[in-house]
Amino acid sequence: MNLAWKEMKKSKTKFIILGSIVFLISLLTFIISGLANGLSQDNAALIKNLPDGEIYMEPEAKETHALSAIDGDSQEQVLSQTDGAFAFSIQMGFLLNEQDEQQSVAFVTSTDSAEFPEVSKGEIILDSSLEDEGIQQGDRFTNSQFSGEFTVAGFTGGAKYSHAPVAFIHPENYAEMHRTEQMQMLFVPESAEPVAIAGLQSFSNEAFLNTLPSYNAEQLSLSMIVWFLVIISGMLFAIFFYMMNIQKLGLYGILKAIGVKTSALFRMIWTQMFVITAIALALSIAISQLFHSLAPGGMPFYLPVGITFQLSAVFFAIGFAGATLSGIQIHKVKPLQAIQQGEGSA
Template sequence: MMNLAWKEMKKNKLKFFILGSIVFLVSLLTFVISGLANGLSEDNASLIRNMPEGQFLMSSDAEETYSMSVIDPGLRDQVISEHGGYAMSLQMGFLTDDEDRQTGVTFVHSGDHQVSNGRIILDESLQKDYQTGDHLTHEQSGTTFTVAGFVPQAKFSHAPSAFLSADDAEQITRTKASQLIFVPGSDELSVSGLTAFSKSEFLNTIPSYNAEQLSLNMIVWFLIAISGMLFGIFFYMMNVQKIGLYGILKGLGVKTRDLFRMMWTQLIIITLIALTASLSIGFSLNAVSPGDLPYLLAPATAFQLSAVFTLVGFFGATLSGVQIKRIEPLQAIRQGEV
C-alpha cells in the first residue's frame, strides 16, 4: 500500500504539493504564534514562572489582585514562622541614571534575594544600559542605589525587575506591610484572612498575562482546527474522484483497511515534510529574531503541537474516508465510467 500511495502522490504532484504547502503555512503560523505567546509569557512574568512550585498567599479582601493585597507584618511573620517561605512585594516605578535617563522597572522585595541596603540587583536585560557599580536614583523617595549585579529571566509586567532590601522597599512603598507570602511546596495552605494560589493560579490573576495568553492560545487552537478541516476536505475530494478506482481495487480483492492505510500513508508523508520544514524555520527564529521581540519557541511545546497537528489531520482524513467503506465495487465502477 505504501508503494501504491507513493505512486499516486508522484502522479498527482500538484494536488499534494498544494496540500503540503497549505499545511506548511498553517503549521508555521501556529509555531510562530506559539513562540510569541511563550515569549510574551516570559517577558510578562518570568520572575514568577521561574520560581519553584509553591503557594502564593495574598489578603482575602484583595479580590485576587496582588497590587491591592496588604498583609499585616504581624500576620506575615506568624505565617512565615509556621510554614516557612518569605514575603514579597511588587511595585512599578522608575530609576534615573546620572544622565537623567529613566528606566521603567518593577521594584521587588523578595526573601530569596538577599540585597544590602543601598544596593540593587537588576534583570539581565538592563546589562546593555548599565553595569555593576553604576548609580541609579528613585526620585520619588530620593533613594540612590548602587547596581550590585544582574540576574537572568526576572521580568514582571513586561518590565525588568529591580531587587531591593526590605528597608529600601519600605522607603519606596511607604509601608511595612507585604503584598504576598510565598511558601514553597505543593500542599495547599489554609490561613485565616489570606487566600492561597498555586503558581499557575497566581499567574492567571495577573490581568495582562491572562489576557495575552488566552488570546494567543485561542488563535493557536483555531489554526489547528483549520488544519484538520483542510485534511478532511482534501481527502474527501480526492476520494470522490477515485470512487471508480476504489471500486476496481475492491473488486480485485483489496480490503477497505488497505485503502485506509494508503490514505494514512499519504497523510503521514505530507505531514512529516510540512512539519519538518515549519519546525526548522520556527526554531531558526529563536536565533535570528531581534532582542526586543519576545519570541521563544520551546522544543517541548513545538513537538506537542506537532503531535496534535498529526492527530487532528489523521482524524480529519479518516472521517473523510468513511465513504470508502461504503463503496460497492460494481456500483463504483459504473459511477466511475459515467
C-alpha cells in the same frame, strides 16, 4: 504502503500543494506560539520561574496584588513554621540615572528566600536585559520616592514582570519608597508541608498569573489564534482527501472488487497524511528555529522543545482525524455501484 507511494508519485502536484499549505499554516502556528510564549516570559518570568506552590493574598484585595497587605503576625507564623516560604511585594516604578533618563522597572523585595537574590541596603540587582542596554555594575540610580541612591550590585536572568525588567531592592528601602512595611504576598512551595493560613486567599502559580489582566488577555488572544490555525489544518486534510476520494470512487470499487480490504485503503490515506505532515512540520520547525536566531533582540520569542513536540503531536492527531473522516465514504462504497459511478463520470 505501495499504493500510497504510487499515488503520490502520480499526483505530485496535488500533494505538493497540500503540503505547502500545511507547511505555511504550521510555520505560522509555531511562530505565533513562540511569540505567545515569549510574551508570557516577558510579562511574568518572575512568577513563572518560581517552583510549584501557593501564593497567598489578602481576600479584600479582590485578586489585585498591589492592594494586598499581609498581616505581620500571619507572615511571621507562616515563615517560622514552613520551610522555603517567603513574603514578597511587587510595585511598578522607575529609576533615574545620572543624566535624569528614566528607566521603567518592577521593584521587587522579599524576606530571605532562595528564589530571589539577596540585596543589601542601598543596592539594587537588575534583570540582565538592562545589562544588554549598557547599564553596568556600580552605576547609580535615584528615585523620587527614595532619599538615597541605588548602586547596581549585579544582574540576574529571567526577572521580568509586566514587560518590565525587575529591580530587586532591600525591604527597608522598599518600605521607605512605598510607605509600608507590610508585604503583599506569601509564597509557600509545594514541597513544604501544608499549612492552614486563616484569612488569606490562595492561588497556584498559574491561577495567580490569570489574575493579571494584561497576562490573561494577551495569552488568551494568542492561544485562540494558534488553535484556530490547528483546526484549519485538520479541515484542509478532510476537504483535500474528501475531494480526492470522490474522484476515485470508481478506482476504489475496482480495488475492492479484486479483494483489496477497506483497511488497506485507509492505511493508504493515513500514510499519505503522515508523509505530508512530517515533511511540512520538519521544514516548519527548522525555519521557526532559524527565525528565533535571526529575530531582533527586543522581540520576545521563546519556543521550547516541549511546546514544539506538543504542537507537532496535535498536528498529526488532527491530520489523522481529518483524513479518517474523509475516508468514511470508502467504507460505505459498494464495488459495483462505484464502478458504475466512475464509468458514468468518465
